[in-house]
Amino acid sequence: MLAKSTEYAIRALVYVQLKNWEGKRPGVVEIAREIEAPEAFSAKILQTLTRHQLLDSAKGRGGGFFFNDEQTELSLYKIIHVMEGDGCFHRCGFGLKSCNNENPCPLHEQYKVVRDSFYDIVRKETIQSLSEKIKKGEAVLKRSIT
Amino acid sequence: MLAKSTEYAIRALVYVQLKNWEGKRPGVVEIAREIEAPEAFSAKILQTLTRHQLLDSAKGRGGGFFFNDEQTELSLYKIIHVMEGDGCFHRCGFGLKSCNNENPCPLHEQYKVVRDSFYDIVRKETIQSLSEKIKKGEAVLKRSIT
DNA sequence: TTATAAAAGGACAGCAGGGTCCTTTTATGA
């Protein structure tokens, strides 16, 4: 399971992408409201994302968050990596420090399959692919349908 | 990912099962040492497990932990359920409160597959099946091979 | 050039999970 901050991050980025496609640059207040996340905490998360250059921002009047030309196709993996590290893709499901193919815990083989397929998903899916689905009406970003 | 306490719980129960098969009833100190977990914390966890009747215990001299006649085939699911609830099998990977087949988040379909296959594993695998593997030498319980 | 709107940043508060310690209860073997 992903950390809450990572979930917020992904939802925030999807919202930014959707707005960018409309030619807009949303700010913290708007983003937090739309993804149903606490405002100050969202600000912190967006800060982290821009510091790591997954996202761009403009200060001052008319500012806000947006993806620049080098920031297309942002995989969920990159976001997870920045927000909480990639431990969840390596760690043993059984909690053993050294568990691997040669020295497996009794869950190793089966757990690996699950972990790897999750890894495949987050490598393949991007903020853009998720946003596409929402734009097409195939999926939703929040509970209440506005 | 499972909580640390759940991991300790599973490892502890496997150790108890292995010892029970040898006709022994290990105590907290021994269990904690063998599964490489903090002693006092292990005691708390074992207490929880016996309180929920997943495990039996005997106080006083010659006491220790063991499985009684009604406690065979303990699935990992039951342990997870007792230790941390089963939220991880229901929650949306995207963090949405109401995400379901009718109102899916953009990760819903793919995440469901992963989550469900993890669920299948923990329903199928038991303390006994894991212990079997260790007994047969197909898997290990701890880092250092004693 | 100045008021204002926005992000950036630092300090700190709250809480749950992880973990410890000490006391109480219970059983048993000498």
Next chain:
DNA sequence: TCATAAAAGGACCCTGCTGTCCTTTTATAA
């Protein structure tokens, strides 16, 4: 029957993630 070995239980501490608040910096529009 009593010393001892063991689990049970309660109170508490610590750390990291979640979350807030306030100040600073920066850009822009008037």
